[in-house]
Amino acid sequence: MTAASPLPVPSTQASHVYDRLREDLLSGRLAPSRKLQMRFLTETYQTGQTPLREALNRLTADGLVEVREQRGFYVKDVSRAELAELTKTRCWVEALALRESMAASTPAWEEQLVLAQHRLSRVPRSLSATEFEDNPEWERLHRIYHRTLIGHCGSQSLIAFCGQLADQLYRYRRLSISKAFPSRHVGDEHAAIMEAVLSGNADLAVKLLTAHYQRTADVILQDEAIFPELRDKAEQT
Amino acid sequence: MTAASPLPVPSTQASHVYDRLREDLLSGRLAPSRKLQMRFLTETYQTGQTPLREALNRLTADGLVEVREQRGFYVKDVSRAELAELTKTRCWVEALALRESMAASTPAWEEQLVLAQHRLSRVPRSLSATEFEDNPEWERLHRIYHRTLIGHCGSQSLIAFCGQLADQLYRYRRLSISKAFPSRHVGDEHAAIMEAVLSGNADLAVKLLTAHYQRTADVILQDEAIFPELRDKAEQT
């Protein structure tokens, strides 16, 4: 509906650093629980403290950074408990948003969804055929697809909240090096959810969507690369 | 369960300004859509720009302040549409959280709820008997009561989101000078919700809770003091 913003681009340094920091946090280049020292940040991102503080405060609100009074900023830590809780919450809230979107369904929205699903299906999940290599374009379209599913619920704040949960969980996905993903036919799952929505079967759509999220979480929860305690526990047994 | 924080108090200026600004925003002393100029803020709150920027950024995340790139901070504007949307969202999300809280019910939680309701019932809604005068202690206990209702759902992020919605809606209540409130026996409504929870009747509890929120919104939606367009429309008719 709306094209890419024709606005002259914000252009403030704070926004630039915010974008760069955010990318580095989501990708895992800035490791969980790492301390974010001003010294390091100013040198790395070549900017002053004011824009950095601004960016860090915004990221704190996004749940990607943690601030401890008078002892600095830290990359938000990860844990199996948090992953489970975030997933649970996302399932609850997106189920709600999806039902409301469907209850207020319009042809225009259904067409948006068809388009989003189609575009996503035409882009490869991985850049490399032999090994898994994150495809930014796929991630972008994936994001739009899920945003569209809940986007017709009629609540900006609810949509924004879902976006935050999505970001936080996206970081877990990126941190997890699990190559099991490609074996899942996520494309089929997206198509199935769309079909349930188009057929007006809310219960089924919600069931498929939550299963979709839960499966992803289950894989990551078993990843020793991100949760070393799993390895320790296995050795004890 | 946990008493007042025994921590040595944050004590950074940014936190102090944040608290003061927040109070002034919620109370309406800083009027909606007013521009928040640094000059004015530094003089009013007697502090530098760095702590102020920090506070303003946090308040932006709370939805009480709006930031427009390169043209400063503004008190978030109010509108009938936003009030309706916030209320709708709050009903949806708290219904969800309440159901989950009840599904995971424990004696300890039920006792917490009984206590919260009891304490709230023992404090007068208004400081003055003749005219309505906001009682901070009642507001505090009211907040705790509603927080308790949803507090056992098992999701910190969901609780935090409900808190944000509550704050934003609280500002509408404070902005509205409607004296119609005292005529409502809100105390009875709180007691009825609690009883429905204790009896395990989730559908009833949710119905009472959402009706509670909706009634409040309906009163404010008709308040000409906060929405002048109502007066204009009436004159046209």
Add this chain to the structure above:
DNA sequence: ATTTCAAAAAATGTATAAATTTATGTTGCA
């Protein structure tokens, strides 16, 4: 009436100073 240009006001960013926390090393005591 509209546009252009210049002056001002205000937001953003840098550099420096103050206050607080963390780390280090020494002294006193068991």
Add this chain to the structure above:
DNA sequence: TGCAACATAAATTTATACATTTTTTGAAAT
């Protein structure tokens, strides 16, 4: 000799003062 407590020093966060850039405002000219 080992350990704990205290005082000191280093590092880091927080805050202030100053400089730069952008936006807004207002007047003059087309």
